[in-house]
Amino acid sequence: MRSSLRTVLLIAMYAVASGAGAQQAAPAGYKHLGVGSCSSSVCHGKTKAQEGRDVALNEYTIWSSPDDFHSKAYRTLSSPRSQAIAAKLGLPSAAAAICLDCHADNVPASQRGPKFQLSDGVSCEACHGGAEKWIETHTQKSVGHRANVARGMYPSEQPLARAELCLSCHMGTRNKFATHVIMGAGHPRLYFELEVFTYNQPPHFVVDEDYVARKGRIEQMNLWVTGQIENARRYLELLQTRLSVPDTYLPEFALYDCFGCHHPTDRQRWTRARAGAGIQPGTLRLQRDYFVMLQAITEVLAPGELPQLTAATEELVRAGQKDPGSVREQAQKLHAWIDAHDGWTRRQYTPAEIARVRKTVLRYAAQDKASDFSTAEQSVMCVESLSYALGDHDRHKSGLDSLYGAIKSASGFDPGQFAATARAADGQF
Numbered sequence: 376m377r378s379s380l381r382t383v384l385l386i387a388m389y390a391v392a393s394g395a396g397a398q399q400a401a402p403a404g405y406k407h408l409g410v411g412s413c414s415s416s417v418c419h420g421k422t423k424a425q426e427g428r429d430v431a432l433n434e435y436t437i438w439s440s441p442d443d444f445h446s447k448a449y450r451t452l453s454s455p456r457s458q459a460i461a462a463k464l465g466l467p468s469a470a471a472a473i474c475l476d477c478h479a480d481n482v483p484a485s486q487r488g489p490k491f492q493l494s495d496g497v498s499c500e501a502c503h504g505g506a507e508k509w510i511e512t513h514t515q516k517s518v519g520h521r522a523n524v525a526r527g528m529y530p531s532e533q534p535l536a537r538a539e540l541c542l543s544c545h546m547g548t549r550n551k552f553a554t555h556v557i558m559g560a561g562h563p564r565l566y567f568e569l570e571v572f573t574y575n576q577p578p579h580f581v582v583d584e585d586y587v588a589r590k591g592r593i594e595q596m597n598l599w600v601t602g603q604i605e606n607a608r609r610y611l612e613l614l615q616t617r618l619s620v621p622d623t624y625l626p627e628f629a630l631y632d633c634f635g636c637h638h639p640t641d642r643q644r645w646t647r648a649r650a651g652a653g654i655q656p657g658t659l660r661l662q663r664d665y666f667v668m669l670q671a672i673t674e675v676l677a678p679g680e681l682p683q684l685t686a687a688t689e690e691l692v693r694a695g696q697k698d699p700g701s702v703r704e705q706a707q708k709l710h711a712w713i714d715a716h717d718g719w720t721r722r723q724y725t726p727a728e729i730a731r732v733r734k735t736v737l738r739y740a741a742q743d744k745a746s747d748f749s750t751a752e753q754s755v756m757c758v759e760s761l762s763y764a765l766g767d768h769d770r771h772k773s774g775l776d777s778l779y780g781a782i783k784s785a786s787g788f789d790p791g792q793f794a795a796t797a798r799a800a801d802g803q804f
Contacts (some may be wrong), residue, residue, distance in 0.1 A: 405505030405527040407482050410435070410498045411490035412510060420498075422701055424581075429589070434579035438499070442577045443522075448478040449496035456561060463560035476551040477544035484787040502540060504529035520589045532590040534598050534720060538569050538605035545572075546609050548618045555628035564633055564785075568753060569602025570595055570760040595764035596729050599757065600672060603722040608664040608713050611706045614661070625659065626695060626702055634748045634785065635660045644790050646741040649750075654696075661695035661702075663688055664750040666755060671735040672719065675728055687712060730804075733761040737804060740797035746790040751782050754797070758804070774800035 414420040414435040424431035439446050450468035451457055461469040475481040479493050480501035488507070500506055508526035512518040530536045545567035547553060553562055582592065610630070617627040627780075636659075638644050645656040654660060666688040673681045687709045694701035736757050739745040743755045755778045762775065764767040781796040782788060 402514055406485065406486050406488045406507035407480055407491050407500040407505045408488035408499075408507060408510060408685055409490035409492055410495045411492070412506065414439075415501050417720075423588075429585055431579070431581065437577050437579040440577065440636045444576065445497035447496060449475075450631055452478055456623075460557070460561040464557065473551075473557075497544075502529060502531060521794060532593065534569070534601035535605060537573070538602050539609075541569065541572065542567060542605060542609045545704075546606065547613060547639050549613075552613065552617060552627070553629060554617075557627060562715055566749065566752060567602075567606060568599075568756040568760070569605070570599040570758045573598065574763075595726070595760060596724045597720060597722075598768050599760045599764070600724075603672070603753075604713055604720055605718065607669055608710060610662065611710045611713070612663060614706045615703050617794070624712075626661075626699060628659075632660045632662050632694065632747060632749060634788070638786075638788075642748070642789070646743055646790070649747050649790070651692055653689065653693050658696055661692050662749060663692060664747070664753045667745050667750050668736065668753055669713070669741060671732055671739060671757075673716075674730045674735050676719065677716075683745065684712060729761050729764050733765070734801070734804060737797055737801045741794055743794045746793045746797070748782065748788045748790075750783050751788070751790070751793050755779055755782055758800075774803040 392531070412418075416422075419430075419432055419434040420436060421432040422436055429758070435442065453472055457469040457474070460473070461471065464473075466473070475493065477497075479496055480491075480498050481493065486505060493750055504527045506513075506527070509523040509528045512526060513523045513528065518530075523552070524530050529540065531540060539661065545565055547565075558564065580586065614626055614630055617630060634644065643656075650656075650660065651663075666684070670681060670688070672682055673684050687705070690710055691702070691705040694705040703722055736745065736754050736797050739753065740754045745751060755775075758777055758778060759768070762771050768775070777796050781793045
């Protein structure tokens with residue numbers, strides 16, 4: 376697990392933002408056999424990593440440790456806070472489907488095996504897919520990983536598949552979504568960054584030679600880029616599916632920038648640099664943090680296309696102040712632009728390109744272009760992720776600590792101070 380101040384802050388944010396895990400199942404219909412089918416000491420329940428094996432066999436022990444919030448997701452539903460949220464929503468308890476869909480492996484009763492327990496939370500099969508068909512073959516040397524995937528194992532080693540899986544709860548889908556009403560009742564704000572979350576929710580896998588031979592290698596830069604592209608794509612899809620009915624209303628309020636409204640009234644945060652052209656003070660603004668990250672990538676890889684992406688982002692934000700039809704139209708245009716650049720998730724990046732993207736994100740922050748809280752949050756996690764990718768993380772520890780210190784509190788966040796911190800840090804990178 377990554378150490379120092381930023382890990383403490385990320386874990387604190389994870390604890391409230393991450394009762395959500397993953398329940399985008401592998402092929403439908405396969406039974407989920409339950410944690411009890413995997414957790415014995417002869418399977419994945421070893422107390423320490425085993426030498427000379429394809430996997431360490433202590434995966435259950437890591438998952439059930441205090442550091443893993445997925446294993447505790449169901450238990451959080453019995454907390455006073457969760458019960459208060461349920462009461463405000465008019466639910467008899469927090470064990471309603473609207474909560475269980477992300478706080479547990481809430482598959483239909485027909486797909487629950489004899490050892491399945493809903494109380495296991497976001498358990499093995501919530502992420503790895505129902506084990507009915509692959510529980511036996513995944514231990515056989517003669518059966519490869521691809522064959523297990525064909526039997527229902529979820530290919531979480533693939534960056535896009537992992538992003539889609541995680542975002543099914545950490546952002547939502549057409550059918551499960553933390554609405555503004557739910558957040559108004561007390562549910563924490565959701566946010567996600569694939570690379571950082573992958574490595575700070577204690578990994579129960581090791582990317583060694585054997586792993587690479589079976590599943591391939593994921594470079595950290597590709598994982599970060601994939602996360603940003605899929606975050607943006609999922610957000611645009613939600614914009615089009617979470618539109619209010621009738622069409623005279625605006626999109627779901629949870630898709631707007633929380634901190635455009637939720638800040639002390641005596642500490643104004645609006646600036647033209649952050650809002651964009653045609654966006655007036657005091658107006659609702661759609662979220663743009665992932666699009667700012669994509670702008671930084673574009674400036675490095677395809678600078679001639681940056682004006683088009685920037686204009687499309689600003690057009691989307693303006694559409695969010697008009698009507699759902701305008702939102703749908705602009706979301707589709709931006710979605711098409713992103714799909715056309717999906718190859719960026721798979722290309723090879725040179726150290727010079729990675730360093731330039733990191734530098735560009737820092738420059739955006741220093742110039743007040745990336746200092747709304749959510750965008751600042753993504754910027755800081757980007758700088759950390761790419762520092763690990765470049766292997767110079769330890770050399771930049773003080774700069775990273777100062778950046779994380781500037782986003783330690785959403786309520787006390789000061790965009791001007793963050794921009795100043797980014798300017799100071801920029802000189803260290």
